[in-house]
Amino acid sequence: MEIRKVLLTEEELPRQWYNLLADIKLNPPLGPDGKPVTPDMLSPVFPMNLIEQEVSTQRWIDIPEEVLGVLNIWRPSPLVRALSLEAYLDTPARIYYKNESVSPPGSHKPNTAVPQAYYNKVFGIKKITTETGAGQWGSALSFACQIFGIELEVFMVRISYEQKPYRKLMMNTWGAKVFSSPTDLTESGRKVLAQDPNSPGSLGIAISEAVERAATNDVTKYSLGSVLNHVLMHQTVIGQEAIKQFEKAGDFPDIVIGCFGGGSNFAGISFPFLKYNLTEGKSIRCIAVEPASCPKLTKGEFRYDFGDTVGLTPLLPMYTLGHTFIPAPIHAGGLRYHGAGTIVSQLLKDKLIEAVAIHQLECFDVGVKFAKAEGIIPAPESTHAIAQVFREANKAKEEGKSKTILFNLSGHGHFDMSAYQDYFAGNLVDHELTKDELNAGLKELNLHPVE
């Protein structure tokens, strides 16, 4: 019997987050006046303890005991050798995945939801607002806020709200209020609805709504599930655990793969490995996989842009399709975001990571094959990582080379079965971003080029 899972005990949980900002340089976020944003300017929407983390350049930051004492509900997560998939692909590659689907909300998102809820609680915050796409982030924050006794309002992108009613119920079960965004509860939402009453919504719009709601209320703060530095940092427990697990397995990855929406699960799995590249001269390939219908990394521009649609956030230096870009309604709702986190954008600009865009039909095809081989039905987001794994494993076969591939199984698809239904019924199409769509998005971008 070949061993599949490399497990760690709770005592082996990482005690610190790895802050990649210690090892690279970023352009600063800018205010509406084009001048760098100060921590104070972020304080209407974030508690100061999280703002401090956002701007910190300290390499290691301690994880509070109270946070570890919740992470241990499901962490450390298993590192799984995909033996059945290897056999199916008949590849010389050794394929491993971190199984982040084992958390109660079913994805990697609670890795940052829990510390964010904790720091808000410590700061005396009573209520948090947030947005959610496919619902993974909203579920995770509902779970975390429930634990720390914080009220939560979730603005859920309308297309997902309608496609995934049970995600909403999951959030309700953990006590959160969920709105279908755009709503008429905010100026931002009303503005969008005035232009298009049938707007399917987007992460950018939902962020505008949640930020506005927090900024206009003193005891309410806002929480984001990706993009920001501290959010990506909280996810580094994934890669740190993987490093310990590879040590136990007597192996080490040549390639690390994660799907890409704003950057959080990709950062979580790859940053601790990138540290070897940045500080020890290793050359592990780290590949971010985005949907072909929302290809900011491969077709966007590296410019200053807003993180939300309406323009309430600071201007961030990032790969973007333009903050008014509304992605096609593919099922991987968590990847339907116009921009990319600033750290990941800088890494790509500096050619320290790779990016690839893949169509959704290829993704669902490999998703079903993965489910048949390994059992777990992956989230539509995670199928993007799997698609690249298939490509790399097939290449290894062609080349007759043995390689070690690691990917992040960021979540399961239990709340995305309607997507599989559409796929089986032949109702899914590939969305290639058109020149017109691209230009429509990019026309907003002439404000602040990065120097």
Added chain:
Amino acid sequence: MEIRKVLLTEEELPRQWYNLLADIKLNPPLGPDGKPVTPDMLSPVFPMNLIEQEVSTQRWIDIPEEVLGVLNIWRPSPLVRALSLEAYLDTPARIYYKNESVSPPGSHKPNTAVPQAYYNKVFGIKKITTETGAGQWGSALSFACQIFGIELEVFMVRISYEQKPYRKLMMNTWGAKVFSSPTDLTESGRKVLAQDPNSPGSLGIAISEAVERAATNDVTKYSLGSVLNHVLMHQTVIGQEAIKQFEKAGDFPDIVIGCFGGGSNFAGISFPFLKYNLTEGKSIRCIAVEPASCPKLTKGEFRYDFGDTVGLTPLLPMYTLGHTFIPAPIHAGGLRYHGAGTIVSQLLKDKLIEAVAIHQLECFDVGVKFAKAEGIIPAPESTHAIAQVFREANKAKEEGKSKTILFNLSGHGHFDMSAYQDYFAGNLVDHELTKDELNAGLKELNLHPVE
């Protein structure tokens, strides 16, 4: 940071199943002529290697390597100390659960689906038929048949088919064909539809359809997810793992609790502990929890009865509400079965285990509280076990006694969110079995009293 999970490595997977038939005596199953059934008579529907297990009285039976090599996709399952629930209940009781929701299909069912598919394959079987209630069993067998390359047809109880469309899609993803039972594909189904075209279906009817389909085709066999001796035995990996895990935790249960449909998850968690009672004079309380709307253990009679509605199975000595009994359409579809496994029935008759019936509103109430405390949203079936845990923990508090309680979290509720939706909307009612319903069921039972 208090430790929550007691983990085992794959090397610590149990290597043998515990066969409780070595330690108790059963009345034999009878044929239509009232004479004991011989193994040969079962061969039209089961492969002989599984029939041999069904009648074996050998205490330990080796688990094949090929089966261990699939069980290790998710096993050993974690033993979790429910620290947050203990705090919520403010109880001196120590509460633990085996988390069987971590399997790909999300329940304990693959523990027997995998060996059943394996033994069928070894016997040269190309196609299997089965029934499913809530869909947990059908999903598990779809997963297992996919792995061993066997075709599968699932007769899914109509009420569940309609309440849980995504369960069907999960089975489709693993390659199974799923029918809404009663169908017009079988004599049994047509007979039921003739009497009631709007029949919501029942496990008993679905079993009739699946058995008939297998019995009328040479290379097709039938597979059952509960009730039978070999099925219950396959589940004993759960309790055996728990014993090793309690050893590591330096604790041991006073009370073991499982929900009860046909008996498989209850047997899985309790039989290895009952062995201590049967062979070493211990007195661990083992409690089976059934729904108040389908109370065969607490209100049924111990008689010979058919396992299916139409009467195609042998007569089994068991607690039953009568094989024509159609349970109220509660959401815990896996518990809507008129009878109980013969081993569990004998244990109850001999007062070696306890039984209790609980209403569904109490179950959903504790289910939501459990989800809020421990994160995992339990399957409606599993909430029955949780309800009894709450009762025992509250009793321990009243008595000021510290007790160790173990229960089986048989599955998660990700595919049962429509049930939670109904609960939150106030649409669920308690179904108490009426005298008329009981008599309607029991009037069939005068054939063969147990001596």
